[in-house]
Amino acid sequence: MASTISPPMFHALSVHGVHTSHRGRSVKVHVSKPAPVVSLSNRRQLLFFLTTTTALTVKERESKAEDIPLFGFRKKLKSAEEEAVEIVKEGLETAEKGLETAERGIFTVEKGLKTAEKKIETTEKEIESAVGFGALAQAGAVAGAEFLGVVVATSIVNGVLAAEAPKS
Structure with missing residues (x-):
């Protein structure tokens, strides 16, 4: 053959x-x-x-179109995809760091609010103790105010009546 x-x-x-x-x-x-x-x-x-x-x-050897400059679109697309994946990863990392920072900020603000509430309560107690009277002191203050009112009213009445009295 x-x-x-x-x-x-x-x-x-x-x-x-x-x-x-x-x-x-x-x-x-x-x-x-x-x-x-x-x-x-x-x-x-x-x-x-x-x-x-x-x-x-x-x-x-297999011919690879990505090695040919005219047909290198696949290679360029692959590198662009890799860059996009890297950018997305960096963005996610930055967002996670931002969330952690925000959480720390919120925690700090909550601590500040609790501290402010405690200071307000302490100040209210101090004001109540400084201004506040006991029951006996309060009764004495009311009696003194009534007595002062009576004295002022009497002097006013005496002053008015004295002005109307005939002068001799």
Whole structure:
């Protein structure tokens, strides 16, 4: 059996000068385009060719469109996504720090309010003790105010009556 394969990438695998025992089995190839031709005249050469082409096919490097400047959109998009993720992480960290600071501020304000309430209560007690009278002192103050009222009223009445009295 004989096979003929003529892709240009397999030109390096051509077997020129290999002598076979079956010289009568050659294949003539009519190619419209000029391309290198690999002529395989026996099974060993065909097996060798198939294994080497499989090895070359497997070992071929994948072409990455992101490496080509024109098609580098995927790479740019990936880097933009990474930057966006980093910015979001930084924003979340900043927000958490802000919340912690706000919580500390609220806690401090609550402490200040409690302290102010205690001071107000203490001041009220001091005012009550300074201004506040006992029951007996309060009764004495009321009696003194009534007596003062009577004295003032009497003097006013005497002053009015004295002015009306005939002068002799």
